[in-house]
Amino acid sequence: MxxxxxxxxxxxxxxxxxxxxxxxxxxxxxxxxxxxxxxxxxxxxxxxxxxxxxxSNRIRIKALPPTRGLIFDRNGVVMANNLPAYRLEIVREQVDDLSATLQRLRRYVDYSEQDLKRFEQSSKRRRPFESIPLRFNLNDEEVARLAVNLHKFEGVEINARLTRNYPLGSHAVHALGYVGRIDAKDLGKVDEIDYAGTTHIGKLGLEKFYEDELHGTVGVQQVEVNAKGRTLRVLTESPPIQGNNLYLTIDSRLQMVAEQAFGDLRGAAVAIDPNNGEILALVSMPTFDPNLFVNGISFDAYNQLRDSSQRPLFNRALSGQYPPGSTVKPFYALAGLEANVTQKDKEVYCKGYYQLPGEPRRYRDWKKEGHGPMQISDAIIQSCDIYFYDLAYRMGIDRMSLFLAQFGFGVKTGIDSTGERSGLLPSREWKRRAEGLPWFPGETLITGIGQGALLTTPLQLANSIAAFASKGKRFRPRLVKSIEQVRDQTRTETSSEVVGQYQILKEINWTHIHNALVNVVHGPRGTARRISRGIKYRVAGKTGTSQVFEVAQDEEYDAETVSDKLRDHALFVSYAPAEKPRIAIAVIVENGGHGSTVAAPIARKIMDAYLLDQL
Amino acid sequence: MNQSLDPDSVSITRRVMDALRLDPVLFLLLIVLTLFGSTLLYSATGSDIASVVRQLTRLAVAILLLIAAANVPLRVIRKMSIWLYLGGIAMLIAVIYFGEVGKGAQRWLDLGIIRFQPSEILKLAVPMIVAAYLSDRVLPVGWKELLVSSILVLIPLLLIARQPDLGTAILVGSAGFFVLFLAGVRWRIIISLALLLSSMAPLLWKFALHEYQRKRILTLLDPESDPLGSGYHIIQSKIAIGSGGVYGKGWLNGSQSQLEFIPERSTDFIFSVFGEEFGFFGSVVLILIYLAIIYRGLYIAAHSTENFGRLLAGALSLTFFVYLFVNTGMVTGILPVVGVPLPLISYGGTSMVTLMVGFGLIMSIRSARRFLG
CATH class of the missing domain: 1.20.5 (Single alpha-helices involved in coiled-coils or other helix-helix interfaces)
Known part of the structure; x- marks a missing residue:
């Protein structure tokens, strides 16, 4: 070099x-x-x-949009189908003066600025001889009025096209989701050729998650056109292939029972088959009518939904994150026994409050005068907070969170839908990262009764109690049971998938907690004893009440004086029949007050509906 | 260029050009080409004046950037090479994690104010870094230089190819290759590499190419096999160009173009519109304008006084040629469909800006010679 x-x-x-x-x-x-x-x-x-x-270049390729796959519930009840709906469409090249025509049309049919904007947008993408929708979903009166006057409008057509329809209306909307018109953002994500003729696409929920299954395959038509591009005749055609049908794990009847059980209350309920992770009902209340969204909801209607204090658009079951309150106690109890931090016969005296050694602050029990001497099973049955403060103090946050993680807290369940959130499993490391602060012992205590930073979604809660019911085996919750290919009528079952398996060290530990949960409902002092009246099967359950705001050290929480939005959330988790669980449920009623009075009865109604006619 | 020192004989244009440190020949050719391109674009967008205005706005920005680049002293450009290169690579990696997916490929990076393709930066950074590296070395390049340069080219090349963006990968790869070629890589090395590559072709076919790329090469051989996809593009493009005849059907009169038989008619396939409306005669004139630009770039390279300028100006001019060749080859059906626009004419801003900045660099190289002398 x-x-x-x-x-x-x-x-x-x-x-x-x-x-x-x-x-x-x-x-x-x-x-x-x-x-x-x-x-x-x-x-x-x-x-x-x-x-x-x-x-002679007169041969054009035309795309034929496929029919979207149908959605059925587990028993074959139609939940989403396609109905013909009338659209007002315009072929631009046949119209002499487009703006005048649009003006004159207003006399016969109303269309909004939004419709007009969308019309102009699609005009850019389509050729002048293609018909472009101006208004969707014409009602009978509008069709009649237009039909009579159509001869005055060259290039204006009324066409019947298949449009998505949800026959159950607002029922199960948070499980299904909905389709809407394709917008510019969607266009970038899909195969342009495959969606050449498609006007709608899954926007939310199952409709979005299973878009590829539901959409189908575009068909191709070779047509002969004249010099101006108008179609003269069809030369060859390969028809579109209809999208696949979905059969859900949801039982629409159970779903409706569950929704009705809420009445006017806000909240969520999720029912899961603990043996395979199939979701039997997925409720978020209040609901809304997805049919409004299919052809573009008006600004006013949308704003009303969006700004409603009831937040109907919010999918509480998947996206709502709540402190689990006392419903988390069975898990800590099992953790305590398994780690030998506590024993079945160990007694903690509940005098109504708990103090960390050397600290003046009093951590209170929900029962002011205290429960007296408590063993672990009493502590669950009567939901004594003092026992669990003590347990948490001795177990420490690291072990607590590690154990909860094995039942799926703090991570997404992986449900086949959109919008799921992961909840929050607090740990020292999390707090350092999120707030830059060390973990305080007091936080361990309140985490021990399911308050503080700990957050779960109703779906997560249902899946964790289902995992408890099946002794640690946790499935990925599923909404789709099978997928049917329409062309050859074959149905492919989706398979259940075990995503976590907590290996119980001593079976007797589990049985002990399980028995305590049964006594929550069936025992004379159980917090949910009220729902056991006239019950024909045995239920294991746990009530919970989670604080929305913190009561100051020396104040009383008084449900009467606290404004509605700040009232406690009521929770209930359960599974039944206790001997051989077939359904696991989590119910949360926002600002409902006590779990025992508000949430547990809803769970009872769901269990009745599911178990009684099958017993 | 004869440099007259007599101020009286220097025209006003010339004086403005000198003040802005622009090469008048190259600059005027570029202006002619882009203005002509905008006229064509009006026809190719179906008389959409809004698109033309957008394109002219981009053009104005691109020209300002060209002037800016022309005024950066060559030694500064040379020093910037390494940072531009490293920054470009960092952004390419960022695209993997934060990039936006569009049409099946992940190429875009959104920086809040602007959204752009980092791979564009590499079209300049790769020839710059390789030229900067080789200009210190003894030429012709030896094995060590070849190895280092290859690595410099291959890192971004692979990152871009995996996005996947074959068109840009080809342009970046050829830019790097041209620097090496000009720096005198020995013929036996070039030939043995060519042999090696062609013997590996079946493997590349199987593993390196994406399904859609394989399909495009196959449709080149048999366009009828994919009438909805790229085969359709080629068939329609050939009909449009062929039916233009010697003098063309006239501006705005191309039936194939105006009836939208040509897909992507304002972007990658704009040459088809040109061919139909301006015929063979127009095509010859257009290609001659392009050739003049390429020749001018090569001329400036040849007359640069240092290796960095020679290598960079040469490589940038030749990359411009590759743009032109790949695009015109594609629309006339002699090369597979690869997403390379017709340089400075196709609708779209990213490549226009990069190309103009590239010409700005060439002009800075020319100034360096003059002011040195």
Whole structure:
């Protein structure tokens, strides 16, 4: 190298580069001559040929949109189908004065600025001879009025197209989601050819998650057109393939029972089959009518939904994050027994409050006067907070969170829908990262009764109690049971998938907690004993009440004086029949007050509906 | 260029050009080409004046950037090479994690105010860094230089190819290759590499190409096999160009173009519109304008006084040629459909800006020679 270094000679190097530059120029010229030669062949030699082709270039490819797959519940009840709906469409090239025509049309049919904007947007993407929708979903009166006057409007058509319809209306909307018109954002994400004729796309929930299954395959039509581009006749056609049908795990009857059980209350309920993760009902109240969204909801209607203090658009079951309150106690109890931090016969005296050694602050029990001496099973049955403060103090946050994680807290369940949130499983590391602060022992205590930073979604809560019911085996919750290919009538079952397995160390630990949960409902002192009246099967359950705001150290929480939005959330988790669980449920009623009085009865109604006619 | 020192004989245009440190020949050719392109664009968008205005706005920005680049001293450009290169690579990696997906490929990076393709930066950064590296070395390049340069080219090349963006990968790869070629890589190395590559072609076919790329090459051989996809593009493009004849059907009169038989008619396939409306005669004139730009770039390269300028100006001019060749080859059906626009004419801003900045660099190289002398 060093020898070559001495030989660096600008004159020689310049000559070298110039030689190469010259050579490049020659090669570039030759290659471009090649292109020119090609152009000569195309434009001069074969001109006649291509001129003829151009004149007779009348064959166009037209896309035929596929029919969207249907959605059924587990028993074959239709939850989403496609109905013909009338659209007002305009073929631009047949209209002499578009703006005048649009003006005159207003006399017969109303369309909004939004409709107009969308019309103009699609006009840019479609050829002038294609019909472009101006208004969707014309009602009978509008169709009649237009039909009579249609002869006055060249290029204006009324066409019946299949449109998505949700026959159950607002029921199960938070499980299904909905479709809406494709917008510019969707267009970037889909295959342009496959969606060439499609006007709607899944926007939310199952409709979005299973878009690929539901959409189907575009068909192709070769048509002959005249010089202006109008279709004269169809030459060949490969028909579109209808999208696949979905059969859900949801039982629409159970779903409706669950929704009705809420009445006017706000909240969520999720029912899962603990043996396979199938979701039997997924409720978020209040609901809304997805049919409003299919053809574009009006601004007013949308604003009303969005701004409603009841927040109907919010999918509480998947996206709502709540402190689990006492419903988390069975998990901590099992953790305590398994880690031998506590024992079945260990007694903690509940005097109504708990104090950390050397700290003045009193951590209160919900029962002011206290429960007296408590063993673990009493502590669950009567939901004693003091026992769990003590347990949490001795177990420590690390072990607590580690154990909860094994039952799916703090991570998404992986449900086959959109919008799921992960909840929050607090830990030292989380707090350092999120707030830059160390973990305080007091936080361990309140986490021990399911308050503080700990957050769960109703779906997560249902899935965790289902995992408890099946002794630690946790499934990925599923909404789709099988997928049917319409063409060959084959149905493919989706398979249940175990995503976590907590190996119980001593079976008797689990049984002990399980028995305590049964006594929550069936025992004389159980917090949910009220729902056991007239019950024909045995239920294991746990009530919970989670604080929305913190009561100051020396104040009383008084449900009467606290404004509605700040009242406690009521929760209930359960599974039944206790001997061989077939359904696991989590119910949360926002600002409902006590779990025992508000949430547990809803769960009872769901269990009755599911178990009684099958018993 | 003859440099007259007599101030009286210097025209006003010339004086403005000198003040802005622009090369008048190259600059005027570029202006002619882009204005002509905008006229064509009006026809290719179906007389959509809004698109033309947008394109002219981009053009104005691109020209300002060209002037800015022309006024950066060459030694500064050279120093910037490494940072531009490293920054570009960092952004390419960022695209993997934060990039936006569009039409099946992940190329865009959204920086809040602007959204752009980092791969564009590499079209300049790769020839710059390789030229900067090789200009210190003794030429012709030896094995070590070849190895280092190859690595410099291959890192961004692979990152871009995996997005996937074959068109840009080809342009970045050729930019790097041209620097090496001009720096005098020995013929036997070039030939053995070519042989090696062609012997590996079946493997590349199987593993390196995406399904859609394989399909495009196959449709080149048999356009009828994919009438809805790229085969349709080629068939319609050939009909449009061929039916243009010697003198074309006239501006705004191309039936194939105006009836939208040509897909992507304002972007990658705009040359088809040109061919139909302006015929063979127009095509020859257009390609001659392009050739003049390429020749001028090569001329400036040849007359640069240092290797960095020679290599960079040469490589940038030749990359411009590759743009032109790949695009015109594609629309006339002699090369597969690769997403490369017709340089400075196709609708769209990113490549226009990069190309103009590239010409700005070439002009800075020319100034360096003059002011040195």
């Amino acid at each position: 060093s020898k070559r270094e001495q030989l660096k000679d600008d004159y020689l190097e310049n000559r070298l580069i110039r030689r190469r530059l010259g050579l490049s120029a020659i090669i570039a010229t030759i290659l471009l001559s090649l292109v020119l030669g090609r152009l000569y062949v195309l434009q001069v030699v074969d001109y006649e040929h291509f001129a003829t082709l151009s004149d």
